[in-house]
Amino acid sequence: MCGIVGYIGSETAAPIIVDGLRKLEYRGYDSAGVAIHDGGKIEVVRAMGKLRALDEALTHKPLEGTVGIGHTRWATHGRPSEENAHPHVAGGVAVVHNGIIENHTTLRHELQQKGVTFSSDTDTEIVAHLIAHALEDGAKTLIEATRTALQRVEGAYALAVLWDEHPDKIVAARHGSPLVVGFGEEAMLCGSDIPAVLSHTRDMIFLEDGDLAELSPGKCSIQTLKGNPVERPKKRIDWSPVMAEKGGYKHFMLKEIHEQPDAIAQTVLARVDLEHGDVFGEEIGLTPELATGCRRVYIVACGTSHHAGQIGRYWIEELAKVPCFIELGSETANRDTVFFEDDLLIAVSQSGETFDTIGAVKKAKAAGAKILAISNVMDSAIPRMSHGSLYTRAGPEIGVASTKCFTAQLAALLLVAVYLGRRRDTLTAEHAGEILQALTEVPAQMNELLDDRDYVRSVAMQMTHATDVLFLGRGYSFPIALEGALKLKEISYIHAEGYAAGEMKHGPIALIDEGLPVVILCPKDDSYDKTLGNLNEVRARDGQVIAIATKGDEAMHDVAHHILWMPEAHPLTLPMLTVVPLQLLSYYVASKKGLDVDQPRNLAKTVTVE
Numbered sequence: 001m002c003g004i005v006g007y008i009g010s011e012t013a014a015p016i017i018v019d020g021l022r023k024l025e026y027r028g029y030d031s032a033g034v035a036i037h038d039g040g041k042i043e044v045v046r047a048m049g050k051l052r053a054l055d056e057a058l059t060h061k062p063l064e065g066t067v068g069i070g071h072t073r074w075a076t077h078g079r080p081s082e083e084n085a086h087p088h089v090a091g092g093v094a095v096v097h098n099g100i101i102e103n104h105t106t107l108r109h110e111l112q113q114k115g116v117t118f119s120s121d122t123d124t125e126i127v128a129h130l131i132a133h134a135l136e137d138g139a140k141t142l143i144e145a146t147r148t149a150l151q152r153v154e155g156a157y158a159l160a161v162l163w164d165e166h167p168d169k170i171v172a173a174r175h176g177s178p179l180v181v182g183f184g185e186e187a188m189l190c191g192s193d194i195p196a197v198l199s200h201t202r203d204m205i206f207l208e209d210g211d212l213a214e215l216s217p218g219k220c221s222i223q224t225l226k227g228n229p230v231e232r233p234k235k236r237i238d239w240s241p242v243m244a245e246k247g248g249y250k251h252f253m254l255k256e257i258h259e260q261p262d263a264i265a266q267t268v269l270a271r272v273d274l275e276h277g278d279v280f281g282e283e284i285g286l287t288p289e290l291a292t293g294c295r296r297v298y299i300v301a302c303g304t305s306h307h308a309g310q311i312g313r314y315w316i317e318e319l320a321k322v323p324c325f326i327e328l329g330s331e332t333a334n335r336d337t338v339f340f341e342d343d344l345l346i347a348v349s350q351s352g353e354t355f356d357t358i359g360a361v362k363k364a365k366a367a368g369a370k371i372l373a374i375s376n377v378m379d380s381a382i383p384r385m386s387h388g389s390l391y392t393r394a395g396p397e398i399g400v401a402s403t404k405c406f407t408a409q410l411a412a413l414l415l416v417a418v419y420l421g422r423r424r425d426t427l428t429a430e431h432a433g434e435i436l437q438a439l440t441e442v443p444a445q446m447n448e449l450l451d452d453r454d455y456v457r458s459v460a461m462q463m464t465h466a467t468d469v470l471f472l473g474r475g476y477s478f479p480i481a482l483e484g485a486l487k488l489k490e491i492s493y494i495h496a497e498g499y500a501a502g503e504m505k506h507g508p509i510a511l512i513d514e515g516l517p518v519v520i521l522c523p524k525d526d527s528y529d530k531t532l533g534n535l536n537e538v539r540a541r542d543g544q545v546i547a548i549a550t551k552g553d554e555a556m557h558d559v560a561h562h563i564l565w566m567p568e569a570h571p572l573t574l575p576m577l578t579v580v581p582l583q584l585l586s587y588y589v590a591s592k593k594g595l596d597v598d599q600p601r602n603l604a605k606t607v608t609v610e
């Protein structure tokens with residue numbers, strides 16, 4: 001996610017803005033820039049890479065002036081480059097933006113018809129042109145012009161805007177992407193997150209969707225997109241700066257677990273056509289030729305991403321009726337794996353830099369296979385090697401244990417499976433529409449689950465002394481059992497094993513006794529009856545049963561010691577939900593043990609070595 005900072009007051013703006021952007025560095029970025037009004041005109045300085053590059057550029061080109069806006073960019077539209085860095089300027093208007101303009105293509109074409117030439121591939125530059133055109137068409141103030149422009153925009157945005165003719169104003173606007181206004185000493189600030197302004201003030205207003213704020217030294221007035229004045233309560237933030245970076249959460253991992261609803265919503269945004277039951281191929285890196293021309297699909301990934309790939313495999317075979325294979329990157333890269341020219345290889349990688357997965361992609365590419373990358377980092381190594389890329393829009397994931405990227409990968413893989421099924425005529429528009437509708441409901445269902453976290457914490461408190469834990473699941477729940485075991489292992493250092501519930505009788509059942517916690521995923525899906533049978537087998541041998549079950553399933557009270565309830569959900573979207581209590585369980589166990597949850601021992605966030 002990008003960072004925004006704005007300042008208007010009596011001090012030199014540039015250093016204040018860059019310092020505010022530095023407080024947002026944890027959000028990750030690939031370029032940065034500032035626009036400063038020096039009283040006469042707006043000057044812009046932008047730089048690729050880290051903020052020190054921007055600092056250096058500002059050393060060579062110092063910007064005076066007490067009004068300005070700044071931005072750190074996490075690329076979503078348009079690859080990381082200086083010309084795509086914000087701020088973007090058009091007709092004396094400078095804009096910085098977080099979010100995604102859904103109708104960017106339509107607006108871009110419309111502006112080009114009016115003779116506009118663009119200097120970047122970004123959706124943000126479109127907004128700068130729209131505001132400039134509104135001023136040319138007679139808007140008297142910057143906030144009026146911004147309001148006119150935003151009435152044309154569909155999608156999510158947080159904006160800060162400057163106009164060279166009014167040096168005493170900054171306009172800030174929010175819809176679907178957070179923006180706070182800070183009340184400093186004789187100054188006003190805005191920022192995309194609390195840390196950006198916290199070192200200047202603890203008194204803030206949180207803009208709401210549709211709000212536009214006009215900031216001038218010591219003053220802020222807010223109106224709606226319709227132009228009606230509105231008041232927002234001023235709040236006193238008593239967080240420490242470190243707490244603020246984590247959004248008030250104790251660890252980044254807990255913050256990222258709670259960011260999952262938004263990560264899924266952003267990953268799905270502007271990629272589904274609910275009306276026609278379809279997915280926009282050009283938005284997910286696929287073409288009809290690729291979808292119909294491949295004789296088999298191969299998924300390759302490591303760790304948590306491999307667990308996502310395992311579920312993606314089930315979905316692709318079920319919806320697209322095409323043979324789908326899944327393998328660990330390290331295995332594919334190190335055996336004589338056979339690939340064909342008409343293979344489609346899907347490489348799933350949060351970082352896009354995992355050595356083992358890259359090795360597998362190289363092998364498949366050398367055999368002529370087509371590559372689709374599913375990654376969270378634009379322009380990382382694997383997308384750069386691929387024929388198409390589908391970016392999860394989860395924002396940077398700081399915690400080493402992957403959570404929001406995992407569920408965002410599941411959302412992305414479900415989009416791929418639906419697209420393949422629709423192109424290969426194995427999935428009707430009606431059935432696809434049901435699945436996509438269910439996918440859009442996942443964020444709300446997840447929020448409902450996250451509200452139950454206190455009960456999960458109470459169950460976790462009883463597991464902190466366990467030395468071994470078994471996770472069991474069938475069908476889509478089997479990879480989730482593997483993921484739950486990995487989460488517990490990697491952050492609490494308790495040995496945990498994920499197993500196919502159907503395999504219990506082939507060995508693991510010998511482990512069951514009163515000292516062994518057994519987490520069984522037993523939601524009301526096609527595997528329910530058989531998994532309930534496994535659950536009874538565990539209970540009959542005095543295993544400590546922690547069941548993940550569907551709300552209302554009264555039978556669970558007779559067989560489980562603890563029940564973590566799931567809402568009713570579509571069977572295909574259920575895995576995105578059943579993993580949440582397992583993420584929370586591992587988090588609370590590790591946190592209770594006082595371990596370094598965000599940076600577990602021996603682990604790295606990106607494994608770029610063999």
Ligand code: AGP
Binds near residue numbers: 350400401604
């Ligand atoms: C996940 O919690 C782990 N940190 C690890 O297994 C990770 O999923 C694996 O290293 C793959 O990383 P990638 O998604 O960046 O390729």
